[in-house]
Amino acid sequence: MSDVEANALRLNQMISGAWITQGIYVAAELGLADLLAGGPRTAAELARQAGAHEGALYRLLRALASVGIFAEDDQRRFTLTPLAQRLRSDAPASQRWFAIMMGAEFYQSWGHLAAAVRSGREVCRQTFGMPFFEYTTRHPDRGRIYDAAMNGIHDAETVPVLDAYDFSAFRTVVDVGGGNGLALAGMLRRHPGLEGIVFDLPAVAEGARATLDRLGLAGRGRAIGGDFFTAVPAGADAYVLRHILHDWDDEQAAAILRNCRDAMAPGGRILVIESVIPPGNAPCFGKWIDLMMLIVGGRERTEGQFRRLFAAAGLDLRRIVPTAHEVSVIEAVQPSRPSAERGGASPAAASLEPVSYGRQEAE
Helix, strand or coil, X not given: CCHHHHHHHHHHHHHCHHHHHHHHHHHHHHCHHHHCCCCCXXXXXXXXXXXXXXXXXXXXXXXXXXXXXXXXXXXXXXXXXXXXXXCCCCCCCCCHHHHHHHHCHHHHHHCCHHHHHHHCCCCHHHHHXXXXXXXHHHCHHHHHHHHHHHHHHHHHHHHHHHHHCCCCCXXXXXXXXXXXXXXXXXXXXXXXXXXXXXXXXXXXHHHHHHHHHHCCCCCCEXXXXXXXXXXXXXXXXXXXXXXXXXXXXXXXXXXXXXXXXHHCCCCCEEEEEEEEECCCCCCCHHHHHHHXXXXXXXXXXXXXXXXXXXXXXXXXXXXXXXXXXCEEEEEEECCCCCXXXXXXXXXXXXXXXXXXXXXXXXX
């Protein structure tokens, strides 16, 4: 095959990538990976269990097997592959719900990407008639799928974040927008001297409270309901925002950061856990997430963009700590002031050498 032919084939595969997205979505929607957890099944057996057409389901499974999702044996039975295992509902950090979300709501929204690129504005209103987060609030069944999808993504980040960043210097941590409480639970388990608060919308906080109770961490962890655009719990040494700021434009993100700045103890830290878009042409999943955020009204950010965002909120970006995952821990502090003004420092003010993520990009 010539280079011209190879490039044409590669481009064709990229152009038709949405076909794979939809194939995975249908498999996730039908729960095929769950049905295969007990061992090999024929398309006929799976069709009866999933409520699908046998011939059509076979064609779907055959296509997915050609890209490593499921495998067909010589008896025309299908089995799970390592990729398909990730689509099981009970898999650690399951990606089933992410596949459903990407194949349903977000698949529709991506059809308006051209409008988003032309206007620079979110286009979810063209799909749902309202902003995305309002849509998930008004449709709780879809909101639960979104929450499960995010949990599947975020749970895989917890250990790499805890391995990369030492939370033991803090006495109290507030996980702002902390969802189901599992991230805070990971911090509390890793650091027995730490106490923490999950702060989220009241209905979400109820679920986080149940999580902390179930894990036996209610003595050191609690959940508080509220709105981070209004205020956050005061007096903590660290405020963690994991995949929160990327949901919002700079003005809204700065408002959240200012509330955290005003609430934190002297010498405290704000820790943003997100992708930092690197310069250059290297592959980066965050660059594609950034397009998804364009569609819904948020953005991923570069180091320079984070610096400007923190400055707008009256904060200094102190260092960026990479992790073994694609996310980094972006640490911000209040600007330095004379010691007479600053008052007593908390344990969080331990000396840390600034670390730069990389060369400053041109923007």
